[in-house]
Amino acid sequence: MGDVEIALNRFGLGWKAGEAPPANPRRWLVDQIARYDPAPAGIAALPRTPEQIGKLAALQTARTERRQDRAEAANEPAPKAMTQPAMESRATPSSQPRPEAQLLKPLRDSYVQAAGARMAQAVATDTPFMERLVAFWSNHFAVSIDKGTVIGLAGTFENEAIRPNVNSKFSDLLFAAVRHPAMLLFLDQAQSIGPNSLLGQRAQRRGAERKPGINENLAREIMELHTLGVHSGYTQADVTEFAKALTGTTVTGLGRLARLLPYDSGRAAFVEQLHEPGARTVMGKKYAQAGEAQGRAILNDLAAHPATARHVATKLARHFAADHPPPALVARLEQVYLKTGGDLPSLYRALVESPEPWSNPGAKFRQPWEWLVAVQRATGLVIPAQGGQFSLNQLGQPTWRPGSPAGWDDLAASWAAPDALLRRVELANRYSRNLATIDSRTLAPRLFPESLSEGTRTAVARADSGQQALALLLVSPEMLRR
Secondary structure (H helix, E strand, O other): OOHHHHHHHHHOOOOOOOOOOOOOHHHHHHHHHHHOOOOOHHHHOOOOHHHHHHHHHHHHHHHHHHHHHHHHHHHOOOOOOOOHHHHHHOOOHHHOOOOHHHHHHHHHHHHHHHHHHHHHHHHHOOOHHHHHHHHHHHHHOOOOOOOHHHOOOHHHHHHHHHHHHOOOEHHHHHHHHHOOHHHHHHOOHHHOOOOOOHHHHHHHHHOOOOOOOOOOHHHHHHHHHHOOOOOOOOOHHHHHHHHHHHOOEEEOOOHHHHHHOOOOOOOEEEOHHHOOOOOEEEOOEEEOOOOHHHHHHHHHHHHHOHHHHHHHHHHHHHHHOOOOOOHHHHHHHHHHHHHHOOEHHHHHHHHHHOOHHHOOOOOOEOOHHHHHHHHHHHHOOOOOHHHHHHHHHHHOOOOOOOOOOOOOOOOHHHOOOHHHHHHHHHHHHHHHOOOOOOOHHHHHHHHOOOOOOHHHHHHHHOOOOHHHHHHHHHOOHHHHEO
16 A cells, blocks of 8 residues: 555545545645635534524423323322213323424434534535544544433534544644533533532522532543543542532523522523532642633643643544554654644644555455445445435444444454444445446556555456456455555
């Protein structure tokens, strides 16, 4: 695999039919940093977070009302015997049509629409290196639609928090990601209330059954996954103190807080009445700032920490070079991070200029989303949004559904199992039925001008049909790796 193929496949998302290969692969990649459009038309047309929060609020209200109806019905005395017509005319809460399904459908539809727009942008883009980085950072700051409140917000999270900040400082990307409503709801930060906050004290005076409490999920994942990484020196006490500093950051217009507080914007906001007062000590440093400034100061220090530089450098090296990140590349990226204050374009340029990603060809195994995008770019195949999600579900990587804040694994062992390869073979056969007119003997050397193996060339040439030839090419070793 030569430089052109590495630029197209390892840094990019595969060769795009009809495009000439870059004459200067490294320059082609670096130029994409300046040409990147964070809001192309297909993405800009999607619903925004406030609209999605409004839909979610309506769904929550409907569910609350149904629970209340059930509770009231359970407490009603048993009805006297009725005639059949009277019984038919009496409507009970359980016999009423449920509005939740109608309210949930727009959220599900918007998820499919956003996931389809994401894939369509990756297929059509002329800045594939940057689209790969969007996917990389979206996975680094993973949210998952396994949590129902996130289903309508996962797309807005990537489009509003990740895409606009891919070319910024890491601290800006960090703040945008952890403060987006999708993240606040996914990790339960929206319900984190300081016991000694104004609202917490009021609840205690009223003797409320549900006492306000601090939720540590967001604080823990920021330290473990987003910044410092595991085994980096922080303690449980640091997590607790950080969680206290984050109280007050919530999602407006949802749940009980929507009734208690005068906010209805459907966005993230800092609400002073929820913030746990007092100074905090995190990793040996005291933070005496008031309100929102306290959490922001801790985030800034976490972003600047050497352990964060090492953690981010390691993940980038793993994604762009090898499953076992080359130590020299990690050290080089770490130093660039510290020298530039986490400037992301500087890290991208350092990646392109480093020798390690340009060696060890085929070391990285394409994840399902990468493979599906590459297939479409190579063949001109257009997979509708619903069909794309069906295919990714079948391949084991549904969009924005990693099931864990850790995101999808970036190791070949996680994606190259025999049953996973069989599913790719099945899909390749299915896609090839509508692309049988493609001459795979001509396409193969265009896709892999420097690394097409004799085995793949022979298999394609000896195929019984155009459909079989294309299917074999789509699951060839060259196509499965980058």
